[in-house]
Amino acid sequence: QVQLVESGGGLVQAGGSLRLSCAASGRAFSNYFMAWFRQAPGKEREFVGGINRSGASTSYVPSVKGRFTISRDNGANTVYLQMNTLKPEDTAVYYCAANDRGLYTNAQLYTTWGQGTQVTVSS
Numbered sequence: 001q002v003q004l005v006e007s008g009g010g011l012v013q014a015g016g017s018l019r020l021s022c023a024a025s026g027r028a029f030s031n032y033f034m035a036w037f038r039q040a041p042g043k044e045r046e047f048v049g050g051i052n053r054s055g056a057s058t059s060y061v062p063s064v065k066g067r068f069t070i071s072r073d074n075g076a077n078t079v080y081l082q083m084n085t086l087k088p089e090d091t092a093v094y095y096c097a098a099n100d101r102g103l104y105t106n107a108q109l110y111t112t113w114g115q116g117t118q119v120t121v122s123s
Contacts, residue, residue, distance in 0.1 A: 001112055002026040004096050009117030012086055016121070020081040022096030022114055029077040030054075033103040035110065036070060036081045038092035038119075045095070047105040051079060059103065064090075086121045093118050 008020040022034070035050035048068065049060035055072045067086075072079040079096060094117055097110035104110070 002029060002032060002098050004098060004112060004114035006094065006096055006114040006117040009094060009119045011120045011122065014086060014088055014121055014123050016086050017082070017084045018086065018119060020083070020094055020096075020117060020119070022079045022081075024077045024079075024098065030074040032098040032100050032112075034070075034072060034079040035097045035099070035103060036079075037095045037097060037107055038090075039095070039116075040092040043092075045107040046092075047107065048081070048094070050103040050105075052103060061105075083119070086119075088121045088123045091119060091121050 002024040003026050004022055004024055006022050012018055036048040037045050038048050039045040049070050051058045051070045051072050058070050067084050069082040096114045098112040099110050
């Protein structure tokens with residue numbers, strides 16, 4: 001199993017950008033589909049988007065499509081979440097997750113998670 005560590009969160013003004021990183025260690029990173037989720041206070045953990053093993057295919061929740069971009073570098077064992085045109089409603093703790101069977105929008109289907117990184121967008 002891989003171990004995941006997110007970084008790159010912080011405080012940004014609305015309209016700004018952040019890039020989150022999720023570094024993996026352990027078993028072959030390229031075997032895993034990778035997803036980003038977020039959880040705002042009092043809300044359920046929400047699928048943001050994900051990427052397949054090779055990086056050739058991505059998917060996003062409609063609220064972030066066109067603003068967020070997921071990419072991966074299998075040589076560096078890292079997946080990225082580039083977030084542009086941030087909005088206050090993007091404020092949440094962001095988590096990366098790994099699954100070696102597929103890319104799922106249901107958080108309960110992932111058993112491998114990072115510790116999360118806080119993103120706060122001020123208006």
